[in-house]
Amino acid sequence: MGMSRPLTGTLVALLLALTACGGDSGDPGEAAAGDRCVGDFDPAEDYFPVKQTVRHASNFTLRYAKNYQVITVKQPSPGVKPETYVLVRCGTPAPALTGPLAGAVTVETPVAKVFAGSTTHLPFLTELGALDRLKGVAAAGLITSPQVRALVKAGTVVEYGGVTGEEVDTEKVIGARPDVLMTDGRENRAYGPLRQAGVKILANAEWQEATPLGRAEWIKFVAALTGGEATATRVFDKVAADYGALVAKAAKASPVTVLPGQMFQGQWAVPNGGSFTSRLIKDAGGTHAWAATPGTGSATLDLEAVLAKARGAKIWLPQVNEWKTLADVTKADPRHAEFAAFTSGDVWSINKVLGPGGGNDFYERGVGRPDLILADLVAVLHPELSPGHTFTFYRRLTR
Structure with a gap:
């Protein structure tokens, strides 16, 4: 445990076969997500009646189609090329990954199982009322949130990255079947084998924003995954308004x-x-x-x-x-x-x-x-x- 090590093709196949069996049908997060899947797809319907607008963050963009969202992280980490994620409403068909979408990572949303590679992701899940989706953290010892520490202690949330979060236990991640593993955008030698095994790895690179409100607006990135768009807009608008009032007072x-x-x-x-x-x-x-x-x-x-x-x-x-x-x-x-x-x-x-x-x-x-x-x-x-x-x-x- 705690060591990133290469996986053989046989071991990857075995883990994927085991995790494809449906897992624990009593997982409330998975059941809730399943309830939100579209049962009868209508190509004319807009499946995102609540849409988010990005105003302060400069490192990611968000656009909508009728049954999917497209997020592009412009710079996952310094000097790294942009990454695009296609977030498809569960129960609807994914678009063809051609043209601007070529090479994009496709994720069915709303997600039920999130692995968080940075402690900065945790407050966004908390504010969105989506802590039930959190199933893994990179380094439990670095967490300050009493709520999240309690989940780790109870075994509801697993640690997959060891003391520092850098040495990823690939077998543990694959065995847990997360819908997404959010990273801080920096690459880890374990991510190649994880991608090979079908784990969707997304860069939540808020730390590269140069403004406080730009960083805070990444709650909308997390909301696009969890389906908490209305909550994210309400939370962020309140933070932005309070921040602006303080700037005016200090001026x-x-x-x-x-x-x-x-x-x-x-x-x-x-x-x-x-x-x-x-x-x-x-x-x-x-x-x-x-x-x-x-x-x-x-x-x-x-x-x-x-x-x-x-x-x-x-x-x-x-x-x-x-x-x-x-x-x-x-x-x-x-x-x-x-x-x-x-x-x-x-x-x-x-x-x-x-x-x-x-x-x-x-x-x-x-x-x-x-x-x-x-x-x-x-x-x-x-x-x-x-x-x-x-x-x-x-x-x-x-x-």
Whole structure:
């Protein structure tokens, strides 16, 4: 278990034969999905009366035909060519995979069994009321959600990727017969054998979006699979409205200088001006020394270069699980005491909620709830605008 290993043709055939026998007929997720299959196909009928519109996400597109949807993920991971998925309403015929659909992966929807390769997928399933579809997770120890951890403990959800999620147990995945295995878009040596065995592998690459609302809108990607279109639209519209209201509130205050990040393996990654982090800081009514740097990624500097440019920043926002006190900061490097934010004690990290295995709720639930992240940041940068705020992800390091 926990090791990715090649499957022989005989073993693949045997596993496929065993899993084709129908499985557990008492699985409520499968029964529910079966109930939603079309019994008498009418080519003139529109089987998607509720349609989603993608407004903020830039890394995937969604279009509709009468009985299927087409999702194209433009860049599953950096430098990788686009992938197209044809989501066919269960009980209706799939289109010919020719022309623009050539090479597409076809999936019958709504799906009943989902394997999730990233903890960022879990809040979307939760918000959609579709946790009953979750049957597998890559690395259970990294999960912060009590609901999902309880499902793993009960054996309802299996772990297929080991401690880190990287070493995929191919036999376990094939034996479980997931309708889809969502990945973060990065390839794993196990995916070839899994595709050979008929497992549908889809890239949920929300992490490549440069805006908070762009990442959150990937709930619509998951909804297209589960049939939760109306719920996804309602949830996302509320998040977007709350986020917009916070941006408007923060815009009334003077920008506060921020120091983002921290040293890691001898380098400090500072966000470029078009990055996700820079957008959050700007929307919260802040700015930083690299805000005018073009690009969506980050640049790496040494500590002395960061001190030279951002020594006087009012607020420091590291992203470190381990730092709980200011003593932890100087223990990591005594030169950290030279930052003005350290002297004033205005050092805030994202480690308020950590899972028992070290997972961080900021990176899990925060992906779908940028409104909660922004509410915390506005309260950090402009406490006068948010009196009595209860923090969700951020905590101030103690002395």
